């Protein structure tokens with residue numbers, strides 16, 4: 014495995030790249046879970062209709078399915094492709110590794126995706142004209158296929174955080190059935206069912222032609238799967254338990270944003286669960302359109318929180334213990350410390366002419382290769398801002414020992430000259446980018462940086478120490 | 486490369502290449518339906534309400550284009566996976582260089598997809614007629630934009646020397662002499678596919694294409710079969726012209742490979758497939774009928790032609806991309822477990838797809854389904 018592959022990095026201006034993938038991810042996951050849970054809910058409704066206990070279920074199933082097709086077949090499918098393309102834009106090496114290691118799993122998922130599309134469209138088109146048994150058969154096929162696509166993709170996504178025995182064996186199934194696989198699969202399945210139930214409650218109120226009593230009876234049935242949310246705390250705790258200790262630490266106090274996102278997810282889910290169990294299921298309260306939409310919006314917030322946590326707690330890796338967030342191989346840092354991270358970079362800077370010295374050009378290239386996936390120069394999470402109050406030696410030390418500065422950052426993977434180049438770049442930007450900027454190449458400074466680099470080593474920072482230090 | 490492809494390639498590369506080509510051909514089949522179908526509709530809608538309503542093919546297209554788009558996207562995922570195994574670095578680099586311009590295909594795809602649903606909605610039926618040509622034209626422009634983006638991305642993959650320069654300018658465009666004629670090849674080539682696909686749809690929906698038309702053709706000018714024949718024949722004529730315009734833009738080494746041992750036999754297959762289709766459609770044009778046998782023969786010729794064209798297309802890429810480093814990666818990829826699981830589920834899910842289609846057909850045709 015090469016230490017670092019150079020790609021023409023995109024520039025999103027003031028936007029953090031991670032936010033883009035995270036934002037799209039939330040949207041896609043929400044839609045995909047709606048589709049998966051929707052299939053299961055419709056099977057349940059159709060089955061109740063066939064048992065003669067829910068007269069309206071057949072009609073509502075057809076209405077719901079139209080929504081499912083319009084939302085999930087179009088937006089869900091295209092945002093799925095969009096996730097893939099966006100991953101390439103943000104971190105081609107991460108997605109490249111995932112494709113390489115799991116291409117047969119992905120190909121298997123694709124066969125289920127094909128089945129899902131065909132069975133779903135057959136139901137959409139011919140369902141209203143089919144007898145009950147055939148409808149149920151199609152719905153079961155559709156929902157099984159959509160759940161299986163979750164099954165496969167879940168193995169790959171959970172592997173990123175908990176690759177388990179794959180790290181030693183490189184066995185695809187050891188990676189797929191990793192420690193996080195099962196809790197995450199169950200958790201996502203419950204979320205899917207809950208989202209679909211809330212969408213159904215919203216739709217019951219939106220489609221014309223039902224009386225208030227009919228709506229009430231449909232809501233009572235559609236909301237039943239929300240009871241599964243009672244299992245969420247348990248499964249959630251199990252999932253947290255399978256996370257590496259440092260990642261768990263980020264989400265439970267170690268990192269304020271991660272903890273906030275987790276609180277957002279847990280808080281929203283708790284509110285939905287409480288309302289569902291106490292008000293809808295026990296007291297049989299009617300849920301009108303406004304309330305149902307609000308609950309659905311809360312479910313979106315919960316998904317958003319959960320997805321940000323999932324993306325965030327992997328730091329400093331994108332593939333735990335294997336590939337750092339900046340696409341540098343864990344085992345390649347030592348090599349890059351010798352050769353430098355920009356030596357093989359064939360891409361010039363777009364604004365190369367604006368830099369008054371080669372050193373600053375080097376600094377900008379180092380920033381692009383090692384930092385730009387999480388930081389900007391002037392926008393969100395801007396390096397220049399974060400280092401604004403540091404003295405020049407503090408900058409040298411903190412960058413040379415990046416993994417100690419914040420353990421969710423990877424180690425610096427370059428030469429002392431590259432550290433100095435980025436330090437100068439920060440200073441130059443602070444000074445308002447003057448036309449002249451002296452080159453800093455004092456051998457004593459570089460020797461000191463080298464000592465700092467050696468001291469920190471080439472591995473990740475010890476996150477547990479950092480979190481533990483904050484505990485009483 | 487002195488033997489016909491994929492022979493002469495390292496075994497792992499050849500294996501992935503075959504999978505890529507097989508899945509790409511399926512993508513092309515659905516993509517052609519969408520691309521040519523939306524162009525057909527955009528022009529058809531300009532003919533006015535009465536003619537459109539009399540056109541059997543336009544109503545089928547209105548009805549089925551959304552699903553076909555879903556299938557084109559779904560079928561695109563297969564080659565998307567294998568292209569990354571084969572040429573991961575080149576594909577990602579081209580994506581990144583085109584950046585926002587490349588990513589724009591996704592919102593455009595969403596808009597086009599919804600426009601196709603809008604086209605068949607009850608809402609648009611209640612609006613003044615001008616809405617329909619407008620919606621059809623926007624959807625068509627969107628799909629051509631997507632095809633253009635794929636073409637540009639593909640050609641950029643092959644031009645490694647241009648990468649740093651394009652990055653430096655931040656242009657988000659790749660201008661090369663090959664882009665437009667190549668795009669034209671794709672757009673024209675889509676019509677022969679559309680003609681065959683519509684013929685099958687017509688047959689499956691109960692149309693009698695094997696008898697001369699008795700219906701009134703005053704409004705539409707040509708009978709349904711003749712319209713398909715004209716669609717296919719003009720598509721082939723356009724394809725040949727566009728291919729002739731594209732030829733000089735292809736690097737010499739690739740041209741030699743196309744007519745030499747690596748792709749020569751495949752080019753022959755493609756030309757034979759083309760000739761058979763032209764012959765069969767010419768007969769249909771003059772006799773105003775398309776027999777079942779003729780349809781089967783031209784379908785086989787169509788699949789062969791698409792496969793031949795896909796291999797010729799790949800030959801151009803193989804002469805531009807250094808497979809030495811890739812070859813090692815393909816070998817390690819093949820060593821990774823999971824192939825039997827994929828094959829098992831591919832068979833099971835194909836069977837399940839077949840079963841569900843049969844289930845619906847049986848119910849609908851046996852009259853069990855309420856009409």
Ligand code: HEM
Pocket residue numbers: 094509512516519520554557558559560561562563564565566568594628629631632633635636637638639640667671798
């Ligand atoms: C309906 C909209 C689409 C249209 C009109 C379209 C059109 C095209 C065209 C014209 C090409 C050939 C490019 C060339 O060789 O010059 C192509 C190739 C391809 N398409 Fe599509 N496409 C569409 C949607 C998609 C989607 C959504 C995907 C992915 C899920 C996809 C995956 C692919 C792949 C993987 C290739 C081969 C690329 C390569 O080998 O370089 N397509 N498409």
